[in-house]
Amino acid sequence: MKAKTKIFGIIAFINLVLFLVAYNIRPIKVNYDAKEVQLKFTVPPNFPQPGSQYDQHFVTPAGFKLGRILFYDRALSIDNSISCASCHQSFSAFSDQNKHVSQGFKQCSGTRNTPALFNLAWQKEFMWDGRVKLFQLSSHNAIINPCEIANSMAGAVEKLRANGHYTDLFRNAYGSVDIDSARLLNALTQFMSMLVSANSRYDKYRRYEQGGVFTTDEKNGYILFRQKCSACHKEPLFTDLSYRNTGLDLVSIDRGRDSSTHLATDVGKFRVPSLRNIEVTAPYMHDGRFATLEDVLTHYANGVKRNTHLDEQLRHNGTLGLALSSSDQHKIIAFLKTLTDKEFLTDVRFQIP
Ligand code: HEC
Ligand code: HEC
Structure with a gap:
């Protein structure tokens, strides 16, 4: 390679890195080999106990890890285009900064603003109108909603079964390799119930x-x-x-x-x-x-x-x-x-x- 081409290549690479940093573009591929973190659901000292609808022993490190990967994985959608995190972003407390209403599958415009996600273990009902009565079912709603992830539960489960990375992740979390919708919803709920905000x-x-x-x-x-x-x-x-x-x-x-x-x-x-x-x-x-x-x-x-x-x-x-x-x-x-x-x-x- 000529020295000139080499230098040009290096400059182009540096520019790309600077661009990615400047525009805060993160990789959209999840790391299936992420480390497991030790964690436990704890009630902050200035908070009430969550209601009886929430089991405080519900979260395990392996379940949380699976839920975290699922939350960020676009594999839940038919064409790998959208994940939970496309709308619920960590830097805006898992709301969707600067979008009036949610924008889902194939730019479908929803009718409501994406709510922030934290302290959900204290909530008894979900969504702006409270129509969802069970924490697990808010993920179900998101997966099948034609204006959100726009898949079916069976379709999402099929995609996870076809993705070799999930075999070990489900086995570690639930003791067997079965991948089904109840486990999928359970893992997402484990991740979300750890989103406790109490250190302002x-x-x-x-x-x-x-x-x-x-x-x-x-x-x-x-x-x-x-x-x-x-x-x-x-x-x-x-x-x-x-x-x-x-x-x-x-x-x-x-x-x-x-x-x-x-x-x-x-x-x-x-x-x-x-x-x-x-x-x-x-x-x-x-x-x-x-x-x-x-x-x-x-x-x-x-x-x-x-x-x-x-x-x-x-x-x-x-x-x-x-x-x-x-x-x-x-x-x-x-x-x-x-x-x-x-x-x-x-x-x-x-x-x-
Ligand atoms: C009568 C009950 C009530 C009172 C009093 C009230 N709020 Fe609200 N607030 C609400 C409800 C309900 C909403 C959501 C309304 C909607 O989206 O239609 C809301 C929404 C908000 C939001 C937007 C939150 C979001 O995530 O979009 C802010 C900020 C807010 N209120 C601040 C205040 C402040 C500050 C005060 C006192 C000056 C106040 N509210 C008094 C009931 C109340
Ligand atoms: C297209 C954007 C979009 C995507 C993708 C999306 N959500 Fe949401 N989410 C919303 C909107 C909008 C609402 C509120 C809907 C309503 O009130 O009718 C919501 C509500 C929720 C709620 C209820 C919060 C509360 O305070 O009641 C939870 C929990 C939730 N989403 C989790 C998820 C999970 C888990 C995924 C991925 C499986 C996901 N969402 C994917 C936009 C999205």
């Missing part, structure tokens, strides 16, 4: 731990938050897990909770989302209509519509919304940013294996 600066502040310091604005924001927001966004999960209508529209476009309960009073009600890691999960609301936290606060202060099913909390004494000056809004946002859990967002156990 707020948590350290509450637990009097090192680094748990608030500025004056954050302290005042916390006081305001407790007065105005915590009736619904209840600590420490920052949700009371109820369904509420926040007056986003005069007439709700998405029926929300009603599509599951068929109760007229539930039209336009959505699950109160947690506000943990809210700084990194924009855009906001079930349809991703608000780009920033400022927009959300403006809604609560001036934008609440007199929807027939508007929540009591947002129509005190006949006035719509919450009384919030712009300085109040600013302080509340400062407080909300203390809920970002960097340890969770960068936890190597949850990244692509």
Whole structure:
């Protein structure tokens, strides 16, 4: 090879590496030989116990490892184009940053914003409308949803059976080589139930731990938050897990909770989302209509519509919304940013294996 061609080759290679680094492009192939990590589900000291629906001895290292690989593996889709992580990305607390609504198989546009995934062991129902009653079934929903992974359970299982790497992974996790849909859902659920976020600066502040310091604005924001927001966004999960209508529209476009309960009073009600890691999960609301936290606060202060099913909390004494000056809004946002859990967002156990 001529020296010139060699140098050109080296420069091209360096450019490629710089490009990949600059655009944060990660390999999409999973490492089936990833190391197993020792881990155990533990309840953070400032959290309540998860409900009886969650078995705290459910996770094993081999089950978690399998679930982690499955979560990132595009092999679950018919044409290897999409995985759970295509929509649920670790750096945005497993939500889909900057997408209003989800985008699935063959660019299919969904109708709802991809929720963040963490502290799911405390949840009793799943999805914005709570229509899924079992944790395992949220993965089932994602695999067969024509606008998400768009496969069938049988199709996904077939693809895993045909992929030699999974034989050992299933054997290690479940004691035999059988690959079936129950095990597939079980492993994904094991991975997701370990996604516990409880080490934000707020948590350290509450637990009097090192680094748990608030500025004056954050302290005042916390006081305001407790007065105005915590009736619904209840600590420490920052949700009371109820369904509420926040007056986003005069007439709700998405029926929300009603599509599951068929109760007229539930039209336009959505699950109160947690506000943990809210700084990194924009855009906001079930349809991703608000780009920033400022927009959300403006809604609560001036934008609440007199929807027939508007929540009591947002129509005190006949006035719509919450009384919030712009300085109040600013302080509340400062407080909300203390809920970002960097340890969770960068936890190597949850990244692509
Ligand atoms: C195309 C994007 C997309 C893909 C791919 C996807 N999801 Fe989701 N996920 C969503 C959306 C959107 C919702 C909310 C749907 C709703 O409320 O109707 C959701 C909801 C969930 C929930 C419920 C969360 C909650 O707080 O109630 C879980 C759990 C979940 N997904 C796990 C998975 C798993 C596991 C996979 C892979 C097997 C996956 N998702 C693949 C977009 C996606
Ligand atoms: C009446 C109960 C209620 C009160 C009070 C309330 N919220 Fe909410 N909040 C909700 C519900 C329900 C949603 C989801 C609405 C939707 O998507 O349709 C939500 C959504 C949000 C979101 C977007 C979350 C996401 O993941 O998209 C933020 C941010 C938020 N609220 C902050 C606040 C703040 C700050 C306050 C106090 C100033 C507050 N909320 C008061 C019920 C409430």
